[in-house]
Amino acid sequence: MRSIVMWTSKALAYALTAGLTLARSPVDPEGWEDGSDLHHFVTRPDLTAPRYTVAKYHPESIAPGYWFVAPYSSLYDQPSFNGRKEHISGQTGAHIYDADGNLVWSAASKYHNRNVFNLQPVNINETHRLSYHLAGSDSDDGYPKHSSQVFADSSYEEVGRINEASRGGPVDFHAFKVLPGAETALISSEWWDTGNLTQPDEQDPIERPILNAGFAEVKLNNPGEALFQWDAYKSGLGLEECYDEHGLNQKEGYWDYIHENSVDKDLQGDYYVSARHTNTIYKVSKEDGHIDWRLGGKQSDFKVLDPKLTFYWQHHVRVRSVNASHTVLTVFDNASEDQGRNSSIPESASAAKIILLDTINMEASLLRHYDRPNDGKSRKLGNVQQLNEGDIMQSSIFVDWAQQGHIAEYDSEGRMVLEAQFASPRMSTYRAYKFPWVGQPKEKPVCKLLPMNLALKGHDVATAFYVSWNGATEVSTWEFHGGDEMEEEDFETLGSTPKDGFETSLVVPGIAKYGYAVALDKDGKELGRSETMSLLPPLDKDLKPLSSITPGIRKLVEQSDDAAKPSGSSAQKEVATGGHNALVQLLLTIGTFAVYALAVFGVYSLVKIFLPFTGRWQRGYKPVRESKYSDEHVLESTGRDRPAEDVAYRMSTESYRPT
Numbered sequence: 005m006r007s008i009v010m011w012t013s014k015a016l017a018y019a020l021t022a023g024l025t026l027a028r029s030p031v032d033p034e035g036w037e038d039g040s041d042l043h044h045f046v047t048r049p050d051l052t053a054p055r056y057t058v059a060k061y062h063p064e065s066i067a068p069g070y071w072f073v074a075p076y077s078s079l080y081d082q083p084s085f086n087g088r089k090e091h092i093s094g095q096t097g098a099h100i101y102d103a104d105g106n107l108v109w110s111a112a113s114k115y116h117n118r119n120v121f122n123l124q125p126v127n128i129n130e131t132h133r134l135s136y137h138l139a140g141s142d143s144d145d146g147y148p149k150h151s152s153q154v155f156a157d158s159s160y161e162e163v164g165r166i167n168e169a170s171r172g173g174p175v176d177f178h179a180f181k182v183l184p185g186a187e188t189a190l191i192s193s194e195w196w197d198t199g200n201l202t203q204p205d206e207q208d209p210i211e212r213p214i215l216n217a218g219f220a221e222v223k224l225n226n227p228g229e230a231l232f233q234w235d236a237y238k239s240g241l242g243l244e245e246c247y248d249e250h251g252l253n254q255k256e257g258y259w260d261y262i263h264e265n266s267v268d269k270d271l272q273g274d275y276y277v278s279a280r281h282t283n284t285i286y287k288v289s290k291e292d293g294h295i296d297w298r299l300g301g302k303q304s305d306f307k308v309l310d311p312k313l314t315f316y317w318q319h320h321v322r323v324r325s326v327n328a329s330h331t332v333l334t335v336f337d338n339a340s341e342d343q344g345r346n347s348s349i350p351e352s353a354s355a356a357k358i359i360l361l362d363t364i365n366m367e368a369s370l371l372r373h374y375d376r377p378n379d380g381k382s383r384k385l386g387n388v389q390q391l392n393e394g395d396i397m398q399s400s401i402f403v404d405w406a407q408q409g410h411i412a413e414y415d416s417e418g419r420m421v422l423e424a425q426f427a428s429p430r431m432s433t434y435r436a437y438k439f440p441w442v443g444q445p446k447e448k449p450v451c452k453l454l455p456m457n458l459a460l461k462g463h464d465v466a467t468a469f470y471v472s473w474n475g476a477t478e479v480s481t482w483e484f485h486g487g488d489e490m491e492e493e494d495f496e497t498l499g500s501t502p503k504d505g506f507e508t509s510l511v512v513p514g515i516a517k518y519g520y521a522v523a524l525d526k527d528g529k530e531l532g533r534s535e536t537m538s539l540l541p542p543l544d545k546d547l548k549p550l551s552s553i554t555p556g557i558r559k560l561v562e563q564s565d566d567a568a569k570p571s572g573s574s575a576q577k578e579v580a581t582g583g584h585n586a587l588v589q590l591l592l593t594i595g596t597f598a599v600y601a602l603a604v605f606g607v608y609s610l611v612k613i614f615l616p617f618t619g620r621w622q623r624g625y626k627p628v629r630e631s632k633y634s635d636e637h638v639l640e641s642t643g644r645d646r647p648a649e650d651v652a653y654r655m656s657t658e659s660y661r662p663t
């Protein structure tokens with residue numbers, strides 16, 4: 005009887021899955037809609053960070069450090085990708101990965117999947133802080149609706165924010181930079197304004213509503229106080245400089261003629277602004293804000309010695325060195341623009357460029373350029389980071405090619421030493437950085453105990469311990485303790501194993517009804533421990549308690565340098581030696597489970613095929629709420645919802661407060 009049921013359901017399952025495969029392939033050609041491109045953790049089901057695929061070409065030349073990235077599927081946290089609903093809860097926001105692509109920290113659930121930009125550690129008064137832009141949101145998730153620049157300490161607790169109230173105006177996401185010395189920071193800004201357009205064939209200028217841009221250098225401790233403020237239009241950045249044909253011809257609305265996307269300051273005190281829609285980099289004088297020179301665009305002050313230097317729709321301009329005669333800049337040249345703003349500009353591959361400016365003879369030459377590895381175009385994203393201090397030509401550099409989280413590291417000879425990318429195109433990154441980091445989370449490690457019908461070391465059952473500690477960088481070993489009673493003093497040390505990525509697991513023989521995990525650093529010092537957890541799901545009455553098999557267990561674990569990992573090869577080896585009966589029993593159990601799972605999956609898939617509206621019910625994951633904003637809408641309007649008059653500099657009510 006049992007086998008009839010089994011074979012019937014098996015046949016049913018085959019039929020359903022075959023139908024599903026046929027129907028599904030054109031919809032999901034990459035085959036990642038099942039979540040196989042994401043991390044899944046027993047201990048943290050709320051975190052489904054994108055998995056990286058990593059290629060190390062010259063491992064010996066890779067600089068130490070962690071990757072600081074903030075995956076998003078669209079600039080706003082809406083669950084859409086290529087018209088599909090691919091953004092599921094748990095992978096948007098601030099993330100740290102190690103150099104092997106293992107997840108170290110995810111703040112996706114901390115901020116309810118809100119977008120984060122420009123995540124990086126900063127040194128403030130000799131103290132390491134994390135700094136990131138937390139996007140605004142119209143959801144009632146308990147966080148302020150307006151975007152803000154957040155500071156957190158090495159335990160990931162917030163220690164300060166620069167927000168609308170403390171800044172005295174919207175906090176724009178394009179540019180935020182803590183300046184050396186950490187007393188001040190640069191913040192970009194944009195506001196509605198009016199400007200005069202003078203066209204060659206027209207006598208009188210035409211007044212046009214514009215989106216003006218600028219920046220402020222503010223005090224970190226009192227961001228309402230600006231030490232320097234710049235207004236692009238008033239400083240002579242003319243409407244005629246813009247390359248955007250759409251804007252020129254548009255009849256109504258505000259013309260985004262500048263689109264400022266980065267601001268920097270050199271050690272002599274002058275500023276550098278990158279404007280995407282004028283294809284120009286501006287040097288702004290610290291004295292009175294006048295434009296000292298322009299590089300690129302229609303009014304360039306430089307003779308370009310190498311045509312490969314020319315950039316379009318560029319981004320993330322950084323000044324790397326400056327002296328009386330020369331300036332070295334890095335530019336992320338997007339080289340492409342996704343809205344067809346100027347059809348005469350040829351699209352080529354994106355590139356990172358190191359440019360030498362002779363500011364006496366006004367000549368520009370290209371010191372080095374790095375083409376995007378796959379000749380692709382990075383739209384709206386990307387950055388270049390210098391990894392070593394001093395001369396950039398002697399330094400490694402780190403580039404965010406942005407699409408699909410694509411990052412690459414180059415050594416001082418310009419060789420690509422490392423390349424990594426998310427396993428699927430589900431997510432991109434706006435900027436990515438590499439930095440050393442020590443994370444010591446305030447929250448405790450999370451441990452789970454699962455009973456296993458696994459014969460191990462002569463016992464017919466086993467316990468799988470799983471542990472993770474979101475953000476902890478210093479753990480070297482996990483030690484597991486357990487027992488039959490809640491009383492921790494009766495616990496035994498059941499085993500230990502080196503930390504293995506974000507989540508570490510170990511299978512120990514016998515059943516531990518209760519247990520916890522202890523984090524040890526490389527010297528064996530305890531860093532933290534989880535709560536005492538009880539076995540999940542509730543103890544099966546067929547499973548013998550630990551006490552009935554305890555004699556010798558310590559010896560067993562001590563002998564077992566190869567203490568099993570769940571689903572690892574040593575676990576299977578133990579099963580095999582556990583006896584013929586146990587093996588048959590196990591295979592039957594797995595077989596039955598697989599058949600039922602397939603059948604359920606098949607039915608689900610059929611439902612999905614016939615009712616496309618159910619597409620958002622992704623394998624039990626809760627999609628984040630829909631947003632009324634589209635990607636472009638947000639790019640064009642984030643932080644620009646306030647008329648100019650409002651951007652007065654009020655006194656601080658909330659600011660960066662060191663603790």
Ligand SMILES: *[C@@H]1O[C@H](CO)[C@@H](O)[C@H](O)[C@H]1NC(C)=O
Binds near residue numbers: 129
């Ligand atoms: C750094 O420390 C100095 C001296 O204690 C203090 O005056 C200053 O405000 C601090 N800066 C920041 C950004 O906290």
Ligand SMILES: *[C@@H]1O[C@H](CO)[C@@H](O)[C@H](O)[C@H]1NC(C)=O
Binds near residue numbers: 198199200209211
């Ligand atoms: C535009 O030009 C007119 C005439 O020269 C002038 O009166 C007006 O103030 C200008 N407007 C702006 C916004 O510069």
Ligand SMILES: *[C@@H]1O[C@H](CO)[C@@H](O)[C@H](O)[C@H]1NC(C)=O
Binds near residue numbers: 245246252348
């Ligand atoms: C479009 O680009 C071409 C080539 O660089 C330039 O000559 C032209 O002025 C641009 N169009 C506008 C409206 O600026």
Ligand SMILES: *[C@@H]1O[C@H](CO)[C@@H](O)[C@H](O)[C@H]1NC(C)=O
Binds near residue numbers: 325326331
């Ligand atoms: C100025 O910088 C350039 C480029 O880095 C360098 O070649 C030159 O020697 C420097 N000049 C002086 C006087 O230091």
Ligand SMILES: *[C@@H]1O[C@H](CO)[C@@H](O)[C@H](O)[C@H]1NC(C)=O
Binds near residue numbers: 265318319338384385
């Ligand atoms: C290039 O990337 C930057 C980064 O966001 C963006 O501001 C700029 O708009 C991008 N350019 C284009 C044409 O997409």
